[in-house]
Amino acid sequence: MIIYQHFTFDAAHFLPHVPDGHKCRNLHGHTYHLTLYIGGEILEREGWILDFSDLKAVAAPVIGTLDHTLLNNIEGLENPTAELLAAWIWQKIKPLLPGLQKIELKETPASGVIYEAE
Known part of the structure; x- marks a missing residue:
């Protein structure tokens, strides 16, 4: 069985x-x-x-690092494409959530990326 939780954050990049x-x-x-x-x-x-609530607690510090920031200034995100941002998020959250199967990151309602466990 798979559960999911949705989050939003605002950020700038180039x-x-x-x-x-x-x-x-x-x-x-x-x-x-x-x-x-x-x-x-x-x-x-x-x-x-x-x-x-435990899931939210794990995600909150990672999302807090990204929210209302210039993503290019975050170490490891100098070229913050949706794909590289999803991989960065995965690397931060996966060690804290062993059951993490995939993440979906949308930068617009019509475009985004899915990063799945191998």
């Missing part, structure tokens, strides 16, 4: 490695939508896989 004239080379911002998917067995006593 993509320094795209060609001159590309609109994403300019500073701009997004309201990112992040969904974490955690798989596991239902705990018999509690009747859940993981307490949603």
